[in-house]
Amino acid sequence: MRHLLSTHDLSRGAAIQILDTAEEMAAVTEREVKKLPALRGRTVVNLFFEDSTRTRISFEAAAKRLSADVINFAAKGSSVSKGESLKDTAQTLEAMSADAVVIRHGSSGAPQRLADSGWIDAAVINAGDGTHEHPTQALLDAFTMRRHWSALRGIGSTGSDIAGLRIAIAGDVLHSRVARSNVWLLHTLGAEVTLVAPPTLLPLGVETWPCRVSYHLDETLEAGVDAVMMLRVQGERMHAAFFPSEREYSRRWGFDDARLARLDALGLKDTIIMHPGPMNRGLEISSAAADSPRSTVLEQVRNGVSVRMAALYLLLSGGLGDHPPADSGRTQDNSNRREADS
Numbered sequence: 001m002r003h004l005l006s007t008h009d010l011s012r013g014a015a016i017q018i019l020d021t022a023e024e025m026a027a028v029t030e031r032e033v034k035k036l037p038a039l040r041g042r043t044v045v046n047l048f049f050e051d052s053t054r055t056r057i058s059f060e061a062a063a064k065r066l067s068a069d070v071i072n073f074a075a076k077g078s079s080v081s082k083g084e085s086l087k088d089t090a091q092t093l094e095a096m097s098a099d100a101v102v103i104r105h106g107s108s109g110a111p112q113r114l115a116d117s118g119w120i121d122a123a124v125i126n127a128g129d130g131t132h133e134h135p136t137q138a139l140l141d142a143f144t145m146r147r148h149w150s151a152l153r154g155i156g157s158t159g160s161d162i163a164g165l166r167i168a169i170a171g172d173v174l175h176s177r178v179a180r181s182n183v184w185l186l187h188t189l190g191a192e193v194t195l196v197a198p199p200t201l202l203p204l205g206v207e208t209w210p211c212r213v214s215y216h217l218d219e220t221l222e223a224g225v226d227a228v229m230m231l232r233v234q235g236e237r238m239h240a241a242f243f244p245s246e247r248e249y250s251r252r253w254g255f256d257d258a259r260l261a262r263l264d265a266l267g268l269k270d271t272i273i274m275h276p277g278p279m280n281r282g283l284e285i286s287s288a289a290a291d292s293p294r295s296t297v298l299e300q301v302r303n304g305v306s307v308r309m310a311a312l313y314l315l316l317s318g319g320l321g322d323h324p325p326a327d328s329g330r331t332q333d334n335s336n337r338r339e340a341d342s
């Protein structure tokens, strides 16, 4: 694979290859000297047409830890605000010999356009396009889940899997590229996904996605979940009223203090609470939930660097998807699980 544009098209082998490589990268980030020479002399451009804190910093840290040169380009304050097109911007980057372009754009499909255009030669990584996809976020979420469950089973996470885990993704699914990328990836990895949202915040055609759909967060929790991923209410993409009031939203679909206590009452002692950030505290998630020991919010941010190092490294070394660890991974995992269970 030359580009990382979506998880929809990512094979199980390539996904596991990224997760396993990210484990190796995590070992580097835990060292005192957090740097590898792997991408010395290569140039990574962060091309951000939309606001970002975590993702941009994370890609920058990832590229620098691999010794690449990094150019950060934010659309605000650039010639884009003077009306320069994506094509002209891309060709400017090409003239600077970019090896990889990490792009975040408000329009769904912009990274694909860049990859297909022939305007540039670089590898393209989608860092979030409109409401479409955010593949590295889903990969870092899967990495976080995999680490959590392998630690619980007392096995190493490399090669282990998350098949059969019950994941609820709750909130503003309609506007969420994180939800979409997670549904495809988690399905590929064999997890069972339930989307939980008010009907107004579910996209048309959701019934064709490989997941269940529920309108009731409490029922979903009661059925048993291993992870609850809360989505940000994306006010900036809402041009109409999608729910009666913030109070009503947080009461029905927010992960509030009562639901946090409910996990204990339901005996779900290992269930984790995830959020990609930025959080609207008090709306989709309460502070007590966000800061509780169940929360993986900061772990997700930390893991993001390792996963992005893996993606950059594999794409720029030309190895992504070429030598997938085959399906032996699954066989091995199941035997691991049986061992851990017995």
Ligand code: NCD
Pocket: 054, 055, 128, 134, 137, 177, 178, 231, 232, 234, 276, 277, 278
């Ligand atoms: C997400 C995004 O930008 O899509 N955030 C992120 O990348 N950490 C989710 C969001 O903005 O709600």
